[in-house]
Amino acid sequence: MTTDQKGLPALWAAFPHTIPILAGFLFLGIAYGIYMDASGFDVVYAALMALTIFAGSMEFVAVTLLLGAFDPVGALMLTLMVNARHLFYGISMLDKYRGTGLKKIYLIFGLCDESFSINYTTEVPKGVDKGWFMFFVTLLNHSYWVIGATIGGFFGTFLKFDMEGLDFVMTALFVVIFIEQWMKEDEHHSAVLGLGLSLLCLVMFGGDQFMIPSMLLILCILTLLKKQLGKTGESVCQ
């Protein structure tokens, strides 16, 4: 089949799943663009950074990096730490992204929190190409973010809108996706561990520092439980 024949139904199937992201990313993207504008950067910066980095929280951090002293190694290290969670997304998506051809490069490039959680949990409707579905989920998310950042950077502080709190739609989305995943599984050990250990680390290390300890702790405990959890994992597949 040609791209057109597979592409359009996949785009049509993917769009409804990205509606919450449309709201969240447009809002956050605009906020980011305004922040860039207020920090003295041309709209070109906001648009290009949204396009090439495509990792929301890191882009806000990047503004402070650009305003500080030139420190490329520090910038790289900080990015690796802030975005370390992507490693978990990659390991989780090794199988799902298999056999998607050249699209795989873009799928990995655009593996943000939202693309991961939608592409991991959504059951692609019958007759829709899985690879193209995931491609369009990623592409739509990416577009919302770039469009938002460009609008924000362009109009800057001229935009008077009181939409504060709209970004909560992202939190709500992750809560809903967590519940959906919970309902699908027979065993909840891993979900409880992820939630509980991260909360524990948040309390112990605080919001700026807790992600790396959380990831290490989750890895350790899951490794220790491999004997028990590995078995149930297999029986689910059969």
Added chain:
Amino acid sequence: MSMTLFEQMITIGMVVLGTMATRFVPFLVFPPGRAAPPYVSYLGKVLPAATLGMLVVYCIRDVSLVSGTHGIPEFVSIGVVAFLHIWKRKMLLSLASGTLLYMLLIRVLA
């Protein structure tokens, strides 16, 4: 602006490089041609659920219990989202209600 254009480009390039590294490394280390070690396949099975839990906590990382609104808007709204979703299981309903409630609460309690 204290940085030159060149320095800015390098800085942005480093952020792009770092972000791409965190996204591409698992796929480069475990290419599809070779079977991933059993340990990695095991992680691929159990990590996603844990990661989704971690992501929920990641969203509330900046909530302060001791200042501002004490996290009340966040926790009440998350509770309502969870309750509505378990009850009705309509994604857009859960998201819209929770978000509108949150936007209302941060204005009323501020």
